[in-house]
Amino acid sequence: MPFQIIRNDITKVKADAIVNTANPRPYYAAGTDSAIYEAAGAEALLRARKKIGDIAPGQVAVTKAFALNARYIIHTVGPLWRDGEHAERETLRSCYARSLALADELGCESIAFPLISTGTYGFPKDEALHIALSEIQRFLLTHEMLVSLVVFDRRAVELSEGLMGGIRQFIDDHAVQELHARERRTEAPGNTLRRWKYRGREHAALNGVAAPREDIQADAAFDSEAPGLSTPSPAMAPMAPMAAESSMAGMCLEDVLGSAGESFQQRLFQLIDESGMDDVAVYKKANIDRKVFSRIRCKPDYKPTKKTAVAFAIALELDLPTMTDLLSRAELAFSPSNTFDLIITYFVTNHIYDIFEINAALFKYGQPILGE
Numbered sequence: 063m064p065f066q067i068i069r070n071d072i073t074k075v076k077a078d079a080i081v082n083t084a085n086p087r088p089y090y091a092a093g094t095d096s097a098i099y100e101a102a103g104a105e106a107l108l109r110a111r112k113k114i115g116d117i118a119p120g121q122v123a124v125t126k127a128f129a130l131n132a133r134y135i136i137h138t139v140g141p142l143w144r145d146g147e148h149a150e151r152e153t154l155r156s157c158y159a160r161s162l163a164l165a166d167e168l169g170c171e172s173i174a175f176p177l178i179s180t181g182t183y184g185f186p187k188d189e190a191l192h193i194a195l196s197e198i199q200r201f202l203l204t205h206e207m208l209v210s211l212v213v214f215d216r217r218a219v220e221l222s223e224g225l226m227g228g229i230r231q232f233i234d235d236h237a238v239q240e241l242h243a244r245e246r247r248t249e250a251p252g253n254t255l256r257r258w259k260y261r262g263r264e265h266a267a268l269n270g271v272a273a274p275r276e277d278i279q280a281d282a283a284f285d286s287e288a289p290g291l292s293t294p295s296p297a298m299a300p301m302a303p304m305a306a307e308s309s310m311a312g313m314c315l316e317d318v319l320g321s322a323g324e325s326f327q328q329r330l331f332q333l334i335d336e337s338g339m340d341d342v343a344v345y346k347k348a349n350i351d352r353k354v355f356s357r358i359r360c361k362p363d364y365k366p367t368k369k370t371a372v373a374f375a376i377a378l379e380l381d382l383p384t385m386t387d388l389l390s391r392a393e394l395a396f397s398p399s400n401t402f403d404l405i406i407t408y409f410v411t412n413h414i415y416d417i418f419e420i421n422a423a424l425f426k427y428g429q430p431i432l433g434e
Contacts, residue, residue: 063349063433064202065209065418067219067425072212073101076131078170079124081161083178084137086119088112093181098135102128111137120156122164134168136161140179143186151193154179158197165207172208177218187220195418203346219426229423232408233401326392327364330374333388337378347377349417349433366434368394372406373432379415382407402429 072080072094082098085091088111090099099107110125114137117123122138138161141153157178165173177194179185198209213219221229324332334344345355350373358364366374371392375385386396396403405427409420421431 063351063431064207064346065198065211065349065421065433067211067213067421067431069215070212071097071214072174072176073097073130075174075210075212077172077174077208077210078132079134079136079161079165079168079173080127080130080132081136081138081173081175081178083176083181083183084111084117084123084139086117086139088115091182094176098130102130102135107135120153120160122157122160124164124168132174134165134170136164136173138178140183141185143179143184150179150185151189154185154190154193155197158194159201162198162201162205162207162209166205170207172210174210174212176212180218187218191219191221191422192419195422199416199418206352216426216428219422221423221426225419225423226426228412229405229408229427233404324391325362325364326366326371326388327358327362329388329391331359333378333380333384339378344374344377347417348373349421349431350374351434354434366392366394368402369430369432370434373417373434376406376409376415376417376420376432380410382410385410401427405429 068075080098083094085095088108090096090104090108090111106128107125110128114123114125117137117139119139119141122136125135125137127133127135138157140157141148141150143150158175161175162173175194175198177187177190180187180190194211198211201207202209220226334341337344339347341355341359342352345352348370350370358366368389371389371394372385375388380388389395396407398404402424405423406420409415409423414420417432421433424431
């Protein structure tokens with residue numbers, strides 16, 4: 063996929079260009095800067111850096127990568143956060159935009175970024191993430207390159223308070239709905255419901271079988287309260303694929319098989335035609351590689367992974383019924399107890415179709431990100 067968020071030490075990432083959050087003067091300090099110098103070979107890299115001289119905030123320069131598994135190190139100086147009134151945001155945007163432009167000039171096919179200025183420079187992480195995603199997205203709309211955002215752990219990825227709170231509330235609401243459905247089933251003879259609490263949250267098991275729950279990392283993210291976006295009620299967010307019509311009653315098997323509906327590939331390209339977008343716009347919005355998209359177009363029996371099918375639905379800005387219909391043609395479905403499905407449903411029902419923002423939320427909750 064053209065864009066990915068990965069957990070790793072950036073010095074261990076293989077890419078044509080590694081971006082370093084450099085000191086403005088030709089020496090290195092703590093954090094990512096120090097780690098890159100040590101991994102590349104501090105003496106050799108420092109000699110090359112001294113030949114460049116000072117680098118102003120928002121500007122970039124390039125050296126060889128030396129011992130790193132890369133061709134180049136792109137050095138950029140991020141802004142020191144003061145109060146947001148000293149062009150900090152504009153400077154950070156420049157770091158990403160100029161680094162990407164330089165990588166393109168150098169003929170790079172891949173580039174890896176850290177989250178610039180979020181360490182000792184104190185830039186708010188949620189704003190820094192938003193700026194990084196928007197600049198990378200802007201670049202990829204007109205360029206072909208694999209761009210990786212490398213973070214050491216999921217805590218480095220901070221969503222806005224409103225978005226995070228809205229997702230938490232939405233998942234919680236559906237967890238309660240599932241719990242109530244299980245309680246209703248205890249009315250049947252022989253059914254028993256056992257309850258317990260873990261980390262302050264209620265869990266339940268029917269006849270000893272536990273309800274599906276979010277993973278531990280997602281559960282840990284619910285420990286604090288935060289206001290959210292408007293949270294759709296369960297009725298606004300149907301989770302099952304559209305039901306098949308009952309018109310098959312009385313038909314013989316041969317007629318039923320002969321009336322099979324459109325395949326995923328057929329329906330996908332019909333929706334693309336109806337959208338008015340060209341192929342390039344669709345696969346870029348879907349975070350799909352151009353070569354992968356070409357294979358899909360040429361393969362009538364193509365069966366996508368769930369994250370790929372959902373990526374196309376997001377790119378086409380489908381409503382939930384149309385999305386679930388498209389997925390059903392690839393024998394895929396949504397579940398009301400699956401964290402990935404709930405996050406996608408939250409964004410769709412709130413009419414948020416920015417795949418980069420959705421992928422940041424999926425990454426935060428330990429889910430696979432959209433694209434192929």
